[in-house]
Amino acid sequence: MSALVDAQHARAREVLGSEALAYYESGAGAELTRREAEAAWSHYRLRPRVLTDVAAVDLSLDLLGTHLATPLLVAPTAYHRLAHPDGEVATARGAAAAGALLTLSARASQPLESVAQAAAGPWWFQVYATRDPAVHRGLAVRARDAGATALVLTGDTPFVGRKPLSDSLGIPGIEDMVAVNSGAHLRPDAATDAADQWPSATTDLVAELAALTGLPVLVKGVLRGDEAARCVDAGAAGIVVSTHGGRQLDRVVPSAVALPEVVAAVGDRVPVLVDGGLRSGLDVLTALALGARAVLLGRPVLWALAAGGAAGVRELLDTLTDDLAHVMALAGAPTLDAVTADLVTRIERPVERPV
Ligand SMILES: Cc1cc2nc3c(=O)[nH]c(=O)nc-3n(C[C@H](O)[C@H](O)[C@H](O)COP(=O)(O)O)c2cc1C
Ligand SMILES: O=C(O)C(=O)c1ccccc1
Numbered sequence: 001m002s003a004l005v006d007a008q009h010a011r012a013r014e015v016l017g018s019e020a021l022a023y024y025e026s027g028a029g030a031e032l033t034r035r036e037a038e039a040a041w042s043h044y045r046l047r048p049r050v051l052t053d054v055a056a057v058d059l060s061l062d063l064l065g066t067h068l069a070t071p072l073l074v075a076p077t078a079y080h081r082l083a084h085p086d087g088e089v090a091t092a093r094g095a096a097a098a099g100a101l102l103t104l105s106a107r108a109s110q111p112l113e114s115v116a117q118a119a120a121g122p123w124w125f126q127v128y129a130t131r132d133p134a135v136h137r138g139l140a141v142r143a144r145d146a147g148a149t150a151l152v153l154t155g156d157t158p159f160v161g162r163k164p165l166s167d168s169l170g171i172p173g174i175e176d177m178v179a180v181n182s183g184a185h186l187r188p189d190a191a192t193d194a195a196d197q198w199p200s201a202t203t204d205l206v207a208e209l210a211a212l213t214g215l216p217v218l219v220k221g222v223l224r225g226d227e228a229a230r231c232v233d234a235g236a237a238g239i240v241v242s243t244h245g246g247r248q249l250d251r252v253v254p255s256a257v258a259l260p261e262v263v264a265a266v267g268d269r270v271p272v273l274v275d276g277g278l279r280s281g282l283d284v285l286t287a288l289a290l291g292a293r294a295v296l297l298g299r300p301v302l303w304a305l306a307a308g309g310a311a312g313v314r315e316l317l318d319t320l321t322d323d324l325a326h327v328m329a330l331a332g333a334p335t336l337d338a339v340t341a342d343l344v345t346r347i348e349r350p351v352e353r354p355v
Contacts, residue, residue: 034246037277049332094313156221
């Protein structure tokens with residue numbers, strides 16, 4: 001874990017209320033998937049090149065028509081006003097200052113148009129299928145009109161996963177945040193709420209959202225090659241390999257294990273992105289070498305936001321980008337195109353307690 005991520009995490013633990021902290025940290029079930037995510041990246045080892053000109057490392061890339069200065073993206077996470085009073089607006093400012101793309105959650109705690117105004121850089125909008133299709137369609141069109149350049153349809157959340165460590169907590173202030181974009185209301189009969197998750201959604205929604213908005217639609221939460229191919233056949237313009245931070249189905253394969261299979265299945269057709277447990281430049285380098293075109297950061301951004309608002313988010317993204325450039329140079333890869341699969345190998349038995 002990068003020292004800055006550690007420090008921001010420690011600061012977040014100090015400043016966040018215990019309920020908000022538990023909500024951010026928690027995973028589904030026994031939290032096996034949440035706990036396994038980080039270590040899974042360290043089961044790979046690097047195979048560096050020598051005597052390669054790495055004086056200038058270039059981290060820029062084109063992703064679905066958008067030019068980006070760094071392959072680090074902000075993952076969609078709900079309710080940023082639990083972390084900081086300036087909420088998603090601060091996250092958007094911090095991401096833009098670092099040249100990083102923001103993915104705004106469908107469950108954002110501020111109106112998407114306000115966040116769009118603050119977002120001086122590129123941003124995407126994450127969509128949940130809702131029981132009343134007018135809700136997700138309306139959000140997708142509003143996001144397109146406000147400047148989002150792609151939609152990310154989350155495919156792993158027909159129902160919200162049960163999180164024993166946070167489900168029973170009342171989170172102070174959350175009532176003010178839930179309805180902001182969707183018009184949803186916290187009601188005892190939430191199962192019938194128009195803006196609640198719609199468990200009957202299928203891959204048909206991919207083409208429908210693309211036709212409605214004219215935007216590329218990525219599918220997030222894919223952990224199998226054949227499922228990625230099914231999404232791409234249905235019109236997906238990109239795939240996000242993700243376990244949802246271990247918050248949906250517990251005991252799913254770690255993103256680090258699923259990524260090579262998904263890249264093998266669809267990597268020549270669409271960009272494959274990944275998130276889950278990425279905490280350092282080395283983790284990101286490993287993900288890129290395994291075929292990810294870009295990576296997303298979830299909890300580290302929430303910790304950075306809690307620790308330091310927009311400046312904290314900027315510092316996180318700048319520091320990890322700089323970290324990535326450093327380890328790319330030492331691995332002999334001066335561009336993202338040079339970060340290829342031969343740079344990593346998987347080891348079956350990592351030394352358990354290196355001395
Ligand atoms: C508090 C929290 C809220 C989240 N909310 C959303 C969400 O609204 N939509 C979504 O697609 N994913 C959501 N996610 C999942 C993230 O997009 C991402 O997949 C995950 O956090 C990545 O793992 P990491 O936290 O280890 O970086 C959420 C994750 C957390 C921790
Ligand atoms: O907490 C989450 O992980 C998440 O994705 C979510 C789903 C519905 C409402 C709020 C957050």
